[in-house]
Amino acid sequence: METHISLPTAEPPKCDFCSGRPVVACFIASDAKLEFELVDGEPTGAFKRITLNSSSHWGACEECAAIVRTWDPEDKEGKAQEAMYQRCYDRAPEVIRNSASGVASLYLIQDQMFWSVFRGVEHGMDEVHQ
Numbered sequence: 771m772e773t774h775i776s777l778p779t780a781e782p783p784k785c786d787f788c789s790g791r792p793v794v795a796c797f798i799a800s801d802a803k804l805e806f807e808l809v810d811g812e813p814t815g816a817f818k819r820i821t822l823n824s825s826s827h828w829g830a831c832e833e834c835a836a837i838v839r840t841w842d843p844e845d846k847e848g849k850a851q852e853a854m855y856q857r858c859y860d861r862a863p864e865v866i867r868n869s870a871s872g873v874a875s876l877y878l879i880q881d882q883m884f885w886s887v888f889r890g891v892e893h894g895m896d897e898v899h900q
């Protein structure tokens with residue numbers, strides 16, 4: 771089974787990291803597409819192929835924006851990433867926290883679609899809705 775999901779911009783906007791509100795900052799990654807497969811329900815073990823698309827703009831709430839702003843290109847340990855993974859894990863619904871594939875996709879989406887392409891660019895909220 772093939773599923774295509776364009777990650778929508780919620781109205782009012784939600785934080786693209788933790789789903790919190792309000793969104794107070796916007797960071798620029800790049801347009802991204804991520805494909806992965808999930809086991810589609812026990813006990814059949816059938817795979818479901820999922821394609822996610824996201825735009826380059828990542829909205830962030832106050833707390834997540836503070837974490838993103840600690841990002842340092844010289845930091846090889848990825849402290850900002852670690853802090854964000856932990857925050858998103860803590861705030862994820864129980865059904866995701868209790869699922870290995872849920873946790874993996876939580877990290878994978880953020881890593882592939884944001885951190886791997888983020889170069890520290892933030893722009894003003896007045897430029898977000900154009």
Ligand SMILES: [Zn+2]
Pocket residue numbers: 785786787788789790830831832833834835
């Ligand atoms: Zn947030």
